[in-house]
Amino acid sequence: MPELPEVEVTRRRIEPFLVGRKLAGVRTTAPSYFFLTPPRRLARQLAGRTVSQLQRRGKYLVADLDDGRRLLLHLGMTGQLFADGARSPRLLSSTARASLAPEEQRAFRADRHTHLRLCFADGGRGVFFRDVRKFGKVQLLEPGEPSARLDPLGIDALDAAGADLHRASRGRRVAVKSLLLDQTVLAGVGNIYADEGLFRAGVRPRRRAGRLSRAECAAIVRGVQDCMHRSIATGGSSISDYVAPDGADGRYQDERHVYARSGEPCRACSAPIRRVVIGQRSAHYCPGCQR
DNA sequence: ACCGCACCCTGAGCGC
DNA sequence: TGCGCTCAGGGTGCGG
Structure with a gap:
C-alpha cells in the first residue's frame, strides 16, 4: 500500500x-x-x-x-x-x-x-x-481553487519534529497508532510506517496519545522518519500491489520488523510479534521491545 | 471537539 | 470445480 x-x-x-x-x-x-x-x-x-x-x-x-x-x-x-x-x-x-x-x-x-x-x-x-x-x-x-484534500493535511511526516507530534497529541485520548494515521497531524504516515516507527521508538501502538512524553514523541517521529528514509533509499515497500513506475519492486519490505509479521519472532528479542486491531486497522508490535 | 464505525471496491484465500 | 464468505485498507463522513 x-x-x-x-x-x-x-x-x-x-x-x-x-x-x-x-x-x-x-x-x-x-x-x-x-x-x-x-x-x-x-x-x-x-x-x-x-x-x-x-x-x-x-x-x-x-x-x-x-x-x-x-x-x-x-x-x-x-x-x-x-x-x-x-x-x-x-x-x-x-x-x-x-x-x-x-x-x-x-x-x-x-x-x-x-x-x-x-x-x-x-x-x-x-x-x-x-x-x-x-x-x-x-x-x-482550477487556478487558486482551494482543495478539501490538500488543505487539511498536517505537516509532511518527513518535515515534522517531535514537538509537532507532542503538541498535536495533548488532550487526545486516542491510541498513538490512530493519531499517527491521522493525515491532519502528520501527512504521509500509513499503516506500515506507523507500526515500524513505533517499533523503532519502543512505544506500543495502544498507548494513549495524550500521555506520551516529549521524549517519546521525539523518538516516534524520528523512528517514522528513519523508516521512511530507509524505504525511499531501497525503492519503497512492495507488499501487495505497489510497483515503481518502471515496474521494479521496492525492497523495504525485507527490512520490516513488525508489520505483517504476526507470530514471527522479533528480530531483536525473539518474542512473537503480536497483531491487534486499533481503530479498525491492524497494528503490529513486539511485546518485548515496546512499552 | 473528539472518537468509533460504516462505507466505497476488488481479488485472494478459505471452507464446504 | 466452484460457490459464497471474509478480509484487507485510505480516506471521508456520519452519528453518538
Missing part, C-alpha cells in the same frame, strides 16, 4: 515522464468516485497542457500545469502509476501471473483497471494510472 515513501519513489521515477511533455490525448474509464473531476472534463482540460512540476504532499502527488491548474493524484491502496513499457507481475492478475513463465512477462497492456492513460505529443512513452480497487483519486483543481 502506497504511503509517503512509495509515493515519493513514484514521484521521482515518474517525473521524467511527465514534466515538460505536452499532453496530446487522455483516455479514461467510465465515471466513478475514482474521478473527483468527471473524466470527460478531465480529458478535455488536460489535452494540450504541459506539466511544469510534480510535487508530493503527504500521500498526494500534485502536478502543476502550464495553465495554472493543478492535477491531484492519490494512489489509495492499490493505485499504480507507471510508464508505458513497464514490466511487472504486479501489473497482472494472479491467474495471468500463474500462467506465464517469468521470461514471458510481457509489457503491460491497459486493462479495465487502467483509469487514466496519458499520451504525449512527442509520441514517446505514455503514462498509466491503474487502480484495481478504485480507492485512488484524480482531481483537477
